[in-house]
Every structure is written in C-alpha cells, then in structure tokens.
Amino acid sequence: MVERDIEFGTSVTFAGVSKTYGAVKALSDFNLSIQPGEFVTLLGPSGSGKTTALNVLAGFVDATKGDVLIDQNSILGLPPERRNIGMVFQNYSLFPHMNVFENVAFPLRLRKMAAAEIQKRVGESLAMVQLDDLGDRMPNQLSGGQRQRVAFARAIVFEPSVLLMDEPLGALDLKLREAMQLEIKRYHKQLGCTILFVTHDQGEALALSDRIAVMGDGQIVQIDTPDRIYDEPNSKYVADFIGTTNLLEIEHKASSTIRFSDLEIEFTLPDNHEGWGRDRTSVSLRPEKLHRETSTDNQTIIFDAMIEEYLFLGNIIQYSVRTKTGKTLLFQEHRGPSVPILARGDALKLAFSIRDARPLDGETHGSGVA
Template structure:
C-alpha cells in the first residue's frame, strides 16, 4: 500500500536544480533509505517531506492527501536530525514531552507517555538529566524517542548516526531496525553510508545529482546494479573498460585491456564493436593456482590483510583487478601468477 508519493517533484535553489522530476513511492511500514553522495538531493527530499522546504514543482502525497499546504506540525511526521537538535536547557524528560505539549495533551497523559517511551529505550532512570550529561548514543536515543513519542505516521532520519563511533553506530543500527519492526513504523532514512543502508533497509533509493539511479532491495542494488554509478557506489567493484568482441543469445565476449577476455551472461543486447563498461565484485573473482578454461592469467601485485579476508591487487598489463580471498585459503605468492575465473552471471555490462 503506497503511503507516501512524490509525483514529478523538483526543487531549485536559485539557478541550481537539486532535485529533478522525482517520482518515488514509500510503502506503509517500510524502511526506505535515501542513499547517495553529498549534494545528491537526499536531505532536500527529506526536508520537503517534513515541510521545512517547499517543492519548486510537483506534488507530495501522504495517505492520498496533498500535504504541501500543511505546516510541519500538522503532517504527523517525526524527525531525527544528525546533531539530535535536543534543547540544552531542558531535561531529557522535558525534551521528550515537548512535542506532546505542543499538541495540547493533558499533563497526566504527557507524563505517562514520556515515562513509557524512556523506559522503552532504557533511559527511564535518566529523565532528570540534561543532554550534555549523556553520551552520544544516549542523546541519539533521546532524539529518536522524542520523534516517536507522539506516535507519528512516519519518522524521517537525516544521518542520525553520523556522529557516533563505529561500534556504537552499529549497535544503534540494530536498535533502530528493531524499533522499526516492533512498532511497524514507516521510516525514511537519509545516509551516505552504503553499509548502513544495506544493513537497515527494506529498499534503497540511490541518488546521483538530484535523480534516482536505482530503487530496490539491498540484494537487487548490490547484485544487479542498473548502471555503473550504482555498481561503484554500492560496495566495491571492478569497473573494466571493454569492447564487445562477440554477442549471442547466451551473452557476450568482452575484450579487456592486456589481451584478456571476459564472458558476460545474457542481459542487455550489445552489438559487436560496442564500447562498454563491465562490473565484477571482488568476491566474485575465483582464484586458482593452475590454468583453467576461460580464466585470466594475472600477476599478484599486493596482498593486504583485512582481518576477516585478504584483499589482493592483481594486474595483467594495463588491466588492474581487486580480488577478495578467504583467510583459510593460502594466498598466492607476491609477484607470482594467479588464474582468475569469473562466472558470466556475475558480470554486469553497461554502455560505456
């Protein structure tokens, strides 16, 4: 069931177009991440939905109702900002109570809701403290609680974990995901962290210069990127310039630098002689000590220890590859040969 709909929405600041002809649906109860580099329009989309920015053109609907003429406090939306935006002169309980008081709830009801909400995030014993007396993770939980306490229709999060250290950020990712599942929230989450989006989202919308490059589940955007930008932005990949040497119903043979050839499975139709870009994930390169039919012989230039795996830098003339090997495998000798096999189904091909 479509809950939020952007219809041909654009936003300009002066002569600069930051969001262009956006069509995007958000389902009720889903966790949708808006992912992209800085300046790709993610936060502007969130601010238009919250009512803090006006769309230059187009329509934004929530539950079938046009919301552009509604002030922010009447949209039923909770917002969590990167800097938490807690009131420093208020206690934690007062911060959480603020949106309820603004909506005119009775004092007794406010007290009950605040107490219940703080207990839910394990902060009930800290209600009398001020924000500067809490850790970053605790402040983040307070900001999240304040956004949820009035039971909003949707929660918007603008890079809320960006200021936390790695371990705490990963803990809060799981905590937010659990809250989303338990409460059935609709969440629109802005991030530039691919790992964060892959971990938390039902779907991911990837933005590039104000436009959507691809929308899909984590598996869809990682395993089946629709263009080279998505392939490179989500995770790590080898982007290889190639020429189509031959093509048939079963796929294509790609001529790479250094005289190597790569077989791609069926997909887009490319004419022989076409310039293309091939994408292969490092973990999809299978390394063998002995030659194999269709394998590319390369040289091992470097082996980098990465804890749970080894990262190998390989080359063949002008062709460079990054491969990932499990630690239980004996790494090939530095400077020695290795034979790289690739399943054609793991090769994505795009127009150059």
C-alpha cells in the same frame, strides 16, 4: 521494555517534485512511492538531492513544482508542525537546558496533552530505547549513543505517521554506529512505522533498508531491494557507488562473442546470454566474485595477475592485483588454514564466472523506477 502495539505507518508519495535554487536544480521531476511501514533509504553523495527531498517532505523547504502526499492527501499547504512527521537529526538537536524526560516530552507539551498522558507516553518511549532509568539526566551527562536514542524517543513519542532520519548515525564512532543500526531495525520492527532515511553511507543503507533509492543529480538513478541494488546495478554510477567493484571494459566481436579489453580475453557467451546487448560496454565484477583458479567450465574466465598489495581486514584479505594489461583489480577471500596469504609480487591465476559479471551500458546514470 514496554511493548507497544502501534500501527501508524502510512504511505508517502513524491509526485513530480522539483526544487530549484536560481539556476541550480536540487530536485528534478523526483518521483517516489513509499508503502505503509516501509523503510526506504535515499542514498547518494553530497549534492545528489537526498536531503532536499527529505526537507520538502518535512516542510522545511517549499517545492518549486510537484506534490507530496501522505496517505494520498497532499501536505504541501501544511506547516511542518501539522504534518505529523517525526525527525531525527545527525546532531541530535536536544535542548541542553532540559533533562531527558523533558526533551522527550517537549512535542507532547506543544500539543497540550494531559500530564498523565505525557507521563505515560514518555515512559513508554524511554523504555523502548532502554533509557527509562535516565529521565532526570541532562544531555551533557549522556554518551553519544544515549543522546541519539533520546532524539529517537522524542521523534516517535507523539506517534507520527512518518519518521524521517537525516544522517542520524554520522556523528557516532564505528562500533556505536553498528550497534545503533541494530537498534534502529528493532525499533522499526516494533513500531511498524514508515521511515525515510537519508545517508551517504552505503553500508548503513544496505543493512537497514527494505528498499534503497540511489540518488544522482536530483533524481533517482535506481531503486530496489539492497540485494538487487548490490547484485544488479543498472549503471556504472550505481555499481561504483554501492560497495566496491571492478569495472571491466568489453567489446562485442560477434553476435555471442565479447572481448574483455582489460584482460585481452575473448569469450563466447552461453546460449542464454540475455542482457549482453551491444549497448553494454562494461561489466561490474565484485571483488568477492574473483577467486583463485580451481576448476573450469564453459562459464569461467581465467587470467594471469600479480599481487601489488593486500589489506588485512580480519576474516577477509583484500588484494590489489595487476593484470598483464596493467589494469588494477581488487579481489577478496576469506582467511582459512588451507588458504595461504599471498605476498607482494606473487603471480597467480584468477577466475570468475560469467554469471557473476553484471553487464552495464555506457551511461553514467541509469533510469530508476520508483
């Protein structure tokens, strides 16, 4: 592979951007600051505003209100071709009548670069995606993964200041998506570019991003690093959207006593119980934080359950269990010779540490800080 020493990452800022279509608000006072070279993912369901934000930045959609800046310079008055932004689409968007080399060379020919420079840049870009020996192939002679890599090479060949990726792995099968995730991380590290990635796939977001912005109703609900988004969701919406979780309702009985309604258990919080104010009405508890009762301390909550169903997930078994109140919960554990697989109808005691229960308020959406 040809090594490239490219430092073209730059900052991106959305400042109070709104976009309306009649009475529909696709974006509402959207604010986001992306640092040079950062990989930020907009994650959310259909209609959350993530693709609209991407299209406003790319210049495909005009903002109704607000400003967008690259390297502190407003770009709203510039047509898409003058914004120096690369774009990778879900459906590749390769020209079927051009071979691989000409597809990658296309943006350079639009910029009227010299033939020698085109040859050099296309060669480097194809080498980066490990397709330098397939320059004469036509798109219909390539696999899905190869076509996506050609699309990536074309997007970065002119050294854009920002690279946008709109559901780029959505058309690939699972194993190929996982392989391409590793390649995208490698490309990002090698290029040092600023990437704004759009997806509804939480696994992709967690695997690839420096920061994740969870979208809802045209705004950022929460933005943080993948581990903090997963471990410290700020609302039921984020907790339920990122990964798999159990939501348990709680009641405040006294200054430091709470009642888990779904478990019919009262618990005295430890002295340092910050974050458990009376506005907290539920907790998020990840399935892997539940475990069979082993030892207890004053931080542990134990309850009775019965196995309803289980899923074999390779190195993990995921159980669906029912509590005595009828609440269904999920818990996961790794397989092992000393960990027998439980059967439907088996009774067991489950436990979790209060430290692993994330208290949430009653709002559907939290307030993200971008």
